[in-house]
Amino acid sequence: MDQHALVSGDPELAGRHLDALDERIARPMDSPLISAARTCVLLFTRRFADAVVASRTALIRGPGLPLSRIFSIAALGHAGAREEASHDVAALLRI
Numbered sequence: 001m002d003q004h005a006l007v008s009g010d011p012e013l014a015g016r017h018l019d020a021l022d023e024r025i026a027r028p029m030d031s032p033l034i035s036a037a038r039t040c041v042l043l044f045t046r047r048f049a050d051a052v053v054a055s056r057t058a059l060i061r062g063p064g065l066p067l068s069r070i071f072s073i074a075a076l077g078h079a080g081a082r083e084e085a086s087h088d089v090a091a092l093l094r095i
Contacts, residue, residue, distance in 0.1 A: 011044035032062020039071040043078070051075035066095055 018038055035058035042051035055072035062068050069092040076085035 011041045015041040015045070032058055032065050032068060035061050036065065036068045036071055039068070039075060043071065043074055046078075048075055048078040052079050052081070064095065066092060069095065 014037070018034065018041060035054065039051050039054040039058050042048075042054050051071070052075045055068065055075045058065070058068035059072055069088055073085050073088045073092065076082070076088060
């Protein structure tokens with residue numbers, strides 16, 4: 001994936017790169033980092049409900065990855081699930 005596309009302000013391009021990566025790997029979205037990146041793309045494109053779902057996938061695949069938890073907190077907060085986001089904050093602090 002071209003992470004530069006995401007940080008330079010083109011999340012749509014970053015999403016297309018993730019889609020292309022999914023097609024090339026044997027088990028799509030297997031990596032917790034790829035799942036976290038997908039969540040980030042969804043956050044940047046303001047698709048918050050989809051970002052919540054993607055963040056849960058990232059947490060399942062990489063429960064100890066702080067980045068997954070951070071994106072989950074952001075997704076939940078933007079989706080209006082503040083109580084659940086608070087639980088994720090507590091979990092992040094335990095990491």
